[in-house]
């Protein structure tokens with residue numbers, strides 16, 4: 254038996270459970286740019302929760318939409334039935350997507366969006382008579398959530414090695430991180446477009462007729478802010494076109510203004526065939542994800558199907574009323590406050606702030622795009638605890654939430670951030686770095 258306030262029952266995700274339960278750090282409230290920690294102090298949110306609270310915490314319009322909908326229509330199935338909010342949310346979302354990607358499949362998370370996108374790609378190839386195209390291509394250091402599809406195309410060994418053989422027929426491009434040529438980049442690094450040619454090599458190795466789709470994050474977030482080199486995504490798009498391979502952008506992080514436009518595709522000027530979304534879609538107030546699909550992909554699947562269900566895929570909570578209501582309210586805030594553009598307006602100031610850490614103790618690289626920043630620390634040889642993890646704990650206690658991955662600090666504050674708060678983030682990190690051995 255455990256007591257209600259015992260910490261042992263909750264098996265926490267992606268957590269050092271043994272450490273946490275000895276040293277619990279918790280939040281009890283959130284508003285605007287700040288959390289309130291259980292210990293009572295305010296914590297400036299330098300990571301938008303987990304890259305997801307793009308409009309800041311506790312937004313009244315979202316809270317009210319959820320409250321109202323919960324009283325009105327707590328749940329309605331979307332299998333063979335529907336409710337207006339799901340259709341409205343899909344229509345509104347489709348207007349933000351690049352030209353042509355206007356068919357929306359709803360999920361409950363980024364992981365589900367990724368696995369849905371991979372399945373849609375496979376179903377499409379089959380529907381158009383290219384059923385030999387079953388191979389999926391991911392990229393080293395890609396993070397695509399934790400479903401079996403996502404960890405198979407993903408490129409994080411730690412997320413793969415506990416779980417057996419995963420999906421078969423998957424291959425990977427090399428990642429684009431090249432500190433020797435691209436350290437201290439502001440925006441897109443200059444070198445590395447030719448890494449996209451890895452896809453030509455995989456086509457030569459496996460045959461284009463075996464490849465269904467390639468999935469990449471426009472900017473890889475979870476593995477430490479890896480920004481695509483100038484020309485890389487264009488080249489990948491051209492190779493996909495040449496060999497009739499679908500291109501999927503995983504925009505779970507880059508969607509909804511994170512790098513200055515509704516999508517990374519728009520900001521970076523390259524249009525994929527499928528986009529996966531989650532996080533900022535509801536400002537994280539209710540779980541929801543989505544897959545935006547090129548209309549031709551959608552139509553091909555529908556038209557090739559016998560009368561009846563066209564895609565044997567979905568979730569009980571696809572288009573859940575509370576999530577749909579939250580999404581509609583969130584998209585309204587993004588529009589009325591011009592929040593996507595804010596990441597561009599603040600980009601220069603943000604870049605100067607991030608790069609002011611060049612020269613600080615342990616810092617070996619800084620990089621940025623939109624309102625994302627990466628600060629890479631020199632790994633501590635042989636020590637069990639990463640330097641960045643120590644910075645994370647000290648920052649929390651000093652009133653700043655950051656995200657760390659390996660020895661990289663990743664920053665992605667809500668888009669409502671003001672310049673003094675940018676200064677505060679950087680000042681706190683600058684003060685902590687010298688205290689870490």
Ligand code: PMP
Pocket residue numbers: 361362363364365367396397398399470474475503504505506531532
């Ligand atoms: N894809 C990307 C690019 C992500 O960054 C994440 C989460 N950080 C996911 C997928 C998975 O999302 P979720 O945790 O909501 O399943």
